[in-house]
Amino acid sequence: MQMNDASVSIHLRGLRQRFGEQTVLDGIDLDVPAGTTLALLGPSGCGKSTLLKLLAGLLRPDEGCVMFGGETVADPSHCVPPEARDLGMVFQDYALWPHMTVAGNVSFPLEMRGVPRDERVAAVAQALARVGLEQMAARRPSALSGGQQQRVALARAIVARPRVLLFDEPLSNLDTQLRATLCDDIRTVLAQLGTTAVYVTHDRSEADALAHTIVTLAQGRVAQTVHR
Numbered sequence: 001m002q003m004n005d006a007s008v009s010i011h012l013r014g015l016r017q018r019f020g021e022q023t024v025l026d027g028i029d030l031d032v033p034a035g036t037t038l039a040l041l042g043p044s045g046c047g048k049s050t051l052l053k054l055l056a057g058l059l060r061p062d063e064g065c066v067m068f069g070g071e072t073v074a075d076p077s078h079c080v081p082p083e084a085r086d087l088g089m090v091f092q093d094y095a096l097w098p099h100m101t102v103a104g105n106v107s108f109p110l111e112m113r114g115v116p117r118d119e120r121v122a123a124v125a126q127a128l129a130r131v132g133l134e135q136m137a138a139r140r141p142s143a144l145s146g147g148q149q150q151r152v153a154l155a156r157a158i159v160a161r162p163r164v165l166l167f168d169e170p171l172s173n174l175d176t177q178l179r180a181t182l183c184d185d186i187r188t189v190l191a192q193l194g195t196t197a198v199y200v201t202h203d204r205s206e207a208d209a210l211a212h213t214i215v216t217l218a219q220g221r222v223a224q225t226v227h228r
């Protein structure tokens, strides 16, 4: 594994999240060493996406804390917003902007960070090359297959070389064959970049293929941790 200088460890301590009467996460302690991938498994509704949202800064925990390295990025009294966490996200539904070209989509996180145009062009080309889409830069997302759209989402997530990558069932909308191919590609990209990653999936074989550690959630708690 090639370590990314910028990758960071993640630590969750006593994380609790309630929605009304329902306690969705009930005291989660987890550590993800820098540069490793943690897969999160568990039945529908067990709180996987909720945990990712807490990591992303889209939710503030009711109790406990989220740490990136030595920095507390969230606890009940403060919450660093997503754009200040230096992370990339890939969702099940791609979430591309339909009015932008592929290159425009991938360039967007760099524009948000104020990266100069020349550097943006080079970084976009490199990210598209990593996912095998160099030829598609000028297309709109609507002119791409589902697998290609998800590659664009992956390129967009990595283009700014974030410290942390979060994946929420990124392959669930794809057919079996494509899922295996993209899973391989994601593994290669993660290994090349050495980014710390948390990967939510329903699919045990995806978790096996990608993760250094596999954690199963049940009833709001960590039910099982397997180091591989």
Ligand SMILES: Nc1ncnc2c1ncn2[C@@H]1O[C@H](COP(=O)(O)OP(=O)(O)OP(=O)(O)O)[C@@H](O)[C@H]1O
Pocket (backbone or CB within 6 Å): 019, 024, 042, 043, 044, 045, 046, 047, 048, 049, 050, 051
């Ligand atoms: N904003 C919200 N308000 C109220 N309840 C919520 C909210 N977000 C999630 N929940 C509830 O929290 C529980 C966990 O949801 P979550 O989306 O984290 O599950 P999940 O493990 O990702 O499930 P799936 O595998 O189906 O995606 C569910 O019961 C859900 O209904």
Ligand SMILES: [Mg+2]
Pocket (backbone or CB within 6 Å): 048, 049, 050, 168
């Ligand atoms: Mg979910």
